[in-house]
Amino acid sequence: MYMKELVLKALRDESHVSGEDLGRRLKISRTAVWKHINELRRQGYKIASSPKLGYSYIESTSLLLPEEITPGLQTQTIGKYLLHRDEVTSTQDIAEKLAREGAKEGTVVIAETQIRGRGRKGRNWISPPEGGVYLSIILRPSLMPSRIVQIPLIAGIAANKAIRRTTPLQPSLKWPNDIIINGKKAGGILTEMNSEVDGVNYIILGIGLNVNTPVSLLAGLTDGIATSLAYECGEHVSRVKLVQILFSEFEVLYTKFVISGFASLRDEWKKLNNTTGSRVRISDGDVIEGEALDIDEDGFLLVRMENGDVRRIIGGDVTLLDN
Amino acid sequence: MYMKELVLKALRDESHVSGEDLGRRLKISRTAVWKHINELRRQGYKIASSPKLGYSYIESTSLLLPEEITPGLQTQTIGKYLLHRDEVTSTQDIAEKLAREGAKEGTVVIAETQIRGRGRKGRNWISPPEGGVYLSIILRPSLMPSRIVQIPLIAGIAANKAIRRTTPLQPSLKWPNDIIINGKKAGGILTEMNSEVDGVNYIILGIGLNVNTPVSLLAGLTDGIATSLAYECGEHVSRVKLVQILFSEFEVLYTKFVISGFASLRDEWKKLNNTTGSRVRISDGDVIEGEALDIDEDGFLLVRMENGDVRRIIGGDVTLLDN
Numbered sequence: 001m002y003m004k005e006l007v008l009k010a011l012r013d014e015s016h017v018s019g020e021d022l023g024r025r026l027k028i029s030r031t032a033v034w035k036h037i038n039e040l041r042r043q044g045y046k047i048a049s050s051p052k053l054g055y056s057y058i059e060s061t062s063l064l065l066p067e068e069i070t071p072g073l074q075t076q077t078i079g080k081y082l083l084h085r086d087e088v089t090s091t092q093d094i095a096e097k098l099a100r101e102g103a104k105e106g107t108v109v110i111a112e113t114q115i116r117g118r119g120r121k122g123r124n125w126i127s128p129p130e131g132g133v134y135l136s137i138i139l140r141p142s143l144m145p146s147r148i149v150q151i152p153l154i155a156g157i158a159a160n161k162a163i164r165r166t167t168p169l170q171p172s173l174k175w176p177n178d179i180i181i182n183g184k185k186a187g188g189i190l191t192e193m194n195s196e197v198d199g200v201n202y203i204i205l206g207i208g209l210n211v212n213t214p215v216s217l218l219a220g221l222t223d224g225i226a227t228s229l230a231y232e233c234g235e236h237v238s239r240v241k242l243v244q245i246l247f248s249e250f251e252v253l254y255t256k257f258v259i260s261g262f263a264s265l266r267d268e269w270k271k272l273n274n275t276t277g278s279r280v281r282i283s284d285g286d287v288i289e290g291e292a293l294d295i296d297e298d299g300f301l302l303v304r305m306e307n308g309d310v311r312r313i314i315g316g317d318v319t320l321l322d323n
Numbered sequence: 324m325y326m327k328e329l330v331l332k333a334l335r336d337e338s339h340v341s342g343e344d345l346g347r348r349l350k351i352s353r354t355a356v357w358k359h360i361n362e363l364r365r366q367g368y369k370i371a372s373s374p375k376l377g378y379s380y381i382e383s384t385s386l387l388l389p390e391e392i393t394p395g396l397q398t399q400t401i402g403k404y405l406l407h408r409d410e411v412t413s414t415q416d417i418a419e420k421l422a423r424e425g426a427k428e429g430t431v432v433i434a435e436t437q438i439r440g441r442g443r444k445g446r447n448w449i450s451p452p453e454g455g456v457y458l459s460i461i462l463r464p465s466l467m468p469s470r471i472v473q474i475p476l477i478a479g480i481a482a483n484k485a486i487r488r489t490t491p492l493q494p495s496l497k498w499p500n501d502i503i504i505n506g507k508k509a510g511g512i513l514t515e516m517n518s519e520v521d522g523v524n525y526i527i528l529g530i531g532l533n534v535n536t537p538v539s540l541l542a543g544l545t546d547g548i549a550t551s552l553a554y555e556c557g558e559h560v561s562r563v564k565l566v567q568i569l570f571s572e573f574e575v576l577y578t579k580f581v582i583s584g585f586a587s588l589r590d591e592w593k594k595l596n597n598t599t600g601s602r603v604r605i606s607d608g609d610v611i612e613g614e615a616l617d618i619d620e621d622g623f624l625l626v627r628m629e630n631g632d633v634r635r636i637i638g639g640d641v642t643l644l645d646n
Contacts (some may be wrong), residue, residue: 007634039469071528074445083358096423107448120519121519121522145467145468145469145471145516145518146468148468149520149521150521151520152520173590176520176521177520190519191519191520192519192524193468193516193518193519193595194515194516194517195468195515195516195518196443196444196474196513196514196516196605196638197472197499197500197514197637197638198472198499198637198638198639199444201515235465284521298327314520314521315519315520315521315522316476316521317482
């Protein structure tokens with residue numbers, strides 16, 4: 001642990017502690033203690049100080065700091081190394097750079113806000129400060145590049161389950177990569193890959209969730225009406241808890257995927273999705289309409305066209321026509 | 324054109340030219356002319372100077388400078404923007420960075436030597452200075468990630484044809500990515516891709532050719548015996564001409580591929596390859612042996628095993644067992 005974390009731990013463990021006493025125990029000066037306290041306050045921790053009692057811990061930060069996430073995290077790899085930034089261009093960019101420099105599987109970049117948050121195909125992902133979860137996970141599976149299709153489906157299951165465990169909400173998954181609550185979009189998944197012909201070098205899995213984001217700030221979203229978890233369930237949602245559970249759920253599913261393949265997860269995805277069984281319009285350059293029958297063992301969507309032909313779709317913008 | 328290129332052009336066009344005269348025509352000082360001459364000399368151009376006649380052009384540089392390659396280049400996109408470096412970690416790294424920053428399709432990075440030249444699967448690619456061709460081409464095809472398999476095959480045809488047009492040699496192609504002369508490896512291809520689930524963002528196509536490289540410097544190569552074009556044909560090979568023709572050949576094939584798909588190029592690859600029809604051992608974690616029957620319409624190698632089953636292979640280290 002770094003010194004700042006030791007200061008924070010002491011504050012949390014004890015009802016109050018004097019700067020002098022704490023400095024002595026940590027072998028640093030009173031001024032150094034004071035500097036760490038101020039840095040913690042800047043990060044959003046509420047810490048009182050009185051001449052008699054010294055410092056006392058009032059309230060945790062609202063930021064997604066490693067100091068908050070790590071202590072309750074029950075994973076082996078996902079999020080064990082966690083880089084937090086107040087503001088980034090895009091967590092995908094930072095994670096990409098780390099991956100190129102050799103960062104390990106499970107490394108996560110998380111940010112309070114993104115200036116150029118990305119969705120699929122270079123689209124904008126609106127990322128207002130402090131209400132959302134914007135994170136990118138570095139993965140290094142031993143996979144053929146063609147299997148990347150399955151990654152956003154697995155991440156979708158994990159996000160869906162994490163939301164169910166953290167809120168009273170019952171989200172569904174819209175193929176290939178949206179998290180839907182009451183017909184509105186609450187989150188999305190972006191999967192970017194660096195590969196050779198016969199193997200993945202690394203995948204940068206981006207997950208964006210509108211958690212406590214004021215819905216008015218999401219108005220600019222172009223594809224479908226946006227919502228946030230807090231708006232839908234009417235109460236503030238702990239982002240820290242949500243992220244911890246998301247990492248756990250994802251680690252379990254991803255491990256299963258790497259060991260046993262996608263087949264073992266296909267049914268789980270199907271139970272949570274709103275796409276199969278619906279009439280859909282899919283646009284990806286061309287526009288097609290038909291009935292979404294199923295996803296196949298590779299994760300492709302099977303769509304029966306008007307003329308009875310079944311097409312196998314790898315991606316695109318899906319509109320549900322029944323709702 | 325930059326000033327240095329204008330100085331070079333004047334030297335090439337005229338038998339001799341005085342610094343004063345040239346400075347006047349280019350509206351720069353004599354000292355500035357002298358500086359450009361010295362820079363050209365540093366790059367390997369031989370330029371004589373005499374008090375009476377001024378400067379005169381003796382011999383071209385041996386470096387793969389844009390000034391040398393561009394004038395004779397007959398392409399629309401490939402190599403039109405050409406970045407030359409004396410020494411790089413790897414041309415793949417530089418091209419990757421340019422691609423991420425938005426560099427156009429056809430942009431090429433070329434280097435005289437690489438400190439950490441890469442082969443497949445992060446292996447070392449020995450890159451001694453000035454004898455080899457080490458280059459990376461940025462491609463932005465509108466393709467599904469699974470079709471990346473076909474890119475090194477197309478690049479192989481282009482390299483093979485360029486060598487045939489520049490030397491008396493008759494190379495063959497070993498699936499998936501080697502250029503073979505008299506049973507020895509003279510070049511290789513490395514294909515790296517950045518993609519989303521349903522589309523390629525960019526491909527960095529790396530081509531390494533041992534052209535005039537002394538064979539003694541290639542002794543460290545691990546997979547198979549290495550050779551160079553000059554060693555095999557017994558004469559010095561013009562790297563500039565080879566690169567110009569390689570870009571032309573590749574542009575023709577790649578355009579055909581993007582418009583008509585791989586099927587139109589499959590026969591061409593098969594005519595130049597030494598793998599189909601041979602007994603092969605393929606190692607990629609597992610080791611299999613069998614008869615390489617053909618490549619399919621996707622570019623996968625079809626191998627008939629001992630028990631009669633035909634397996635479809637995407638990549639790996641191939642050893643020909645007949646030779």
